[in-house]
Amino acid sequence: MPRKVFTNGSPLPASDLNTYLMDQSVMTFADSAARSAAITSPTEGMITYLNDTNKVEVYTGAAWVDINDNTAAIPKSTVTTAGDLIVADGNASVTRLGIGTNGQILTSNGTSATWTSPAAAGGASVVWSLLGTVNLATSPTSTVTFSGISNRKKLFVEVNNLNWSAGGAGQVWDLRINGNKNTVNNVVGLEGQGSSPWARPGELSSGMVFSTLHNSVVNGFATALIHDAELTTNSQVDIIAGVQGGGTAPNGWWRTYSTIASKSAAITSVSIGNSWGNNFTSGIVRLWGGV
Amino acid sequence: MIKELILDVSSGEIELVEYSKEEAEIINKAVLSNNKIQEQ
Numbered sequence: 490m491p492r493k494v495f496t497n498g499s500p501l502p503a504s505d506l507n508t509y510l511m512d513q514s515v516m517t518f519a520d521s522a523a524r525s526a527a528i529t530s531p532t533e534g535m536i537t538y539l540n541d542t543n544k545v546e547v548y549t550g551a552a553w554v555d556i557n558d559n560t561a562a563i564p565k566s567t568v569t570t571a572g573d574l575i576v577a578d579g580n581a582s583v584t585r586l587g588i589g590t591n592g593q594i595l596t597s598n599g600t601s602a603t604w605t606s607p608a609a610a611g612g613a614s615v616v617w618s619l620l621g622t623v624n625l626a627t628s629p630t631s632t633v634t635f636s637g638i639s640n641r642k643k644l645f646v647e648v649n650n651l652n653w654s655a656g657g658a659g660q661v662w663d664l665r666i667n668g669n670k671n672t673v674n675n676v677v678g679l680e681g682q683g684s685s686p687w688a689r690p691g692e693l694s695s696g697m698v699f700s701t702l703h704n705s706v707v708n709g710f711a712t713a714l715i716h717d718a719e720l721t722t723n724s725q726v727d728i729i730a731g732v733q734g735g736g737t738a739p740n741g742w743w744r745t746y747s748t749i750a751s752k753s754a755a756i757t758s759v760s761i762g763n764s765w766g767n768n769f770t771s772g773i774v775r776l777w778g779g780v
Numbered sequence: 781m782i783k784e785l786i787l788d789v790s791s792g793e794i795e796l797v798e799y800s801k802e803e804a805e806i807i808n809k810a811v812l813s814n815n816k817i818q819e820q
Binding site: 632 | 782783784785786787788789790791796799
């Protein structure tokens with residue numbers, strides 16, 4: 490409906506009174522029937538109040554609608570708890586998505602949004618956690634075993650500043666994986682002593698060699714990355730290891746190679762040990778698990 | 781004396797296993813018999 494501006498002295502015919510004042514005010518009726526009887530040809534924008542329903546309605550040009558019936562708005566009652574999200578569950582349809590638990594991330598399956606733990610989400614490539622640490626200075630042992638491993642896609646073994654006194658010729662310290670079968674010579678890499686690299690990394694049938702030594706280990710170091718630990722098929726193992734000194738000159742040994750842990754069950758334990766049986770006297774051994 | 785420290789990463793429990801001299805000799809022989817490094 491148009492709006493007319495009246496000035497001083499302007500005439501006010503009945504038609505102007507009806508059009509510009511009556512029809513543009515909030516008109517009150519007993520009910521919709523009374524309104525229909527009074528307004529046979531409503532104009533878009535007219536507003537009425539119905540006593541029986543206590544509703545203010547506006548004429549859209551096609552129908553009278555409740556002025557408060559705004560179906561396009563999202564009611565606040567959709568959410569109930571701090572952290573709730575409002576998501577669509579269809580065309581012009583919304584629902585509440587409660588907050589996820591601590592550490593969960595919002596993921597999509599292409600259809601809907603879901604709070605999911607990173608371990609199962611696959612959103613991150615690998616999520617590592619420290620499974621255990623052993624300080625050999627306070628717990629001198631010849632073998633450190635991490636047991637109770639489960640559902641780890643990858644395992645990462647760290648050995649730092651390992652020392653071992655009094656060994657014997659041909660001794661090694663090594664990584665032992667439960668269920669591993671004989672994998673001797675199933676290796677690719679390099680090893681060396683001093684400045685002389687050799688072409689054939691050695692391997693025990695009982696374990697994967699970190700380094701060879703003759704009498705003692707001085708500052709042994711090693712990292713071993715074990716892949717597909719949770720599978721019942723073979724696992725690739727990548728090893729970088731060596732000792733800074735000890736034994737017969739030129740003392741230092743190093744070894745870097747990849748090999749296969751031939752297995753038919755998931756890995757549940759890994760050990761770092763030596764073949765002589767003397768205790769490691771110092772060093773830190775850590776096991777990380779990746780999911 | 782061979783000692784093995786076993787850390788159960790699921791429970792956090794630590795167990796220390798000790799082997800006798802006789803057991804240690806058996807273990808050493810078993811390991812060394814498989815030690816292909818010595819052949820190099």
